[in-house]
Amino acid sequence: MTFFWIACFAVMGAWLRYGQNLAVQRLLGRAFPWATLSINVAGSFLIGLLSSLFDHGTHVSTAMRTGIIVGGIGTYTTFSTFSLEALLLIEDGQDIRALTYLAASLALGLAAVFLGALVAPHL
Numbered sequence: 001m002t003f004f005w006i007a008c009f010a011v012m013g014a015w016l017r018y019g020q021n022l023a024v025q026r027l028l029g030r031a032f033p034w035a036t037l038s039i040n041v042a043g044s045f046l047i048g049l050l051s052s053l054f055d056h057g058t059h060v061s062t063a064m065r066t067g068i069i070v071g072g073i074g075t076y077t078t079f080s081t082f083s084l085e086a087l088l089l090i091e092d093g094q095d096i097r098a099l100t101y102l103a104a105s106l107a108l109g110l111a112a113v114f115l116g117a118l119v120a121p122h123l
Contacts, residue, residue: 005067013075043077047084 017039024035047069054065073080082105089098 002063002066005064006071009067009072010075013072017076039077040079043073043080044083047073047080051084
């Protein structure tokens with residue numbers, strides 16, 4: 001059942017991401033990545049909100065919870081998962097590990113984007 005819910009919510013997450021991308025670009029243009037920024041911030045808010053609700057009394061099945069978080073929000077934005085993981089490290093008192101994770105994710109992510117762009121013309 002878990003895979004079913006992941007698939008269902010993934011479709012919704014993808015549609016929501018695409019729709020929001022179109023709407024924000026139409027409203028604010030493409031000179032700055034406002035659409036992606038708005039998706040990342042909204043996804044981070046949603047994963048924090050829903051994870052907290054699920055942990056503190058909102059009763060949904062484990063399969064549906066996984067579908068919503070992994071399928072829906074994960075498809076909508078993986079940045080939300082990154083943000084939640086950093087928060088969990090901080091809440092666990094692992095500040096150095098959290099800062100390392102944040103810095104490494106940013107640096108390695110940017111490096112990977114540049115490397116991919118450099119390699120692509122040679123394929």
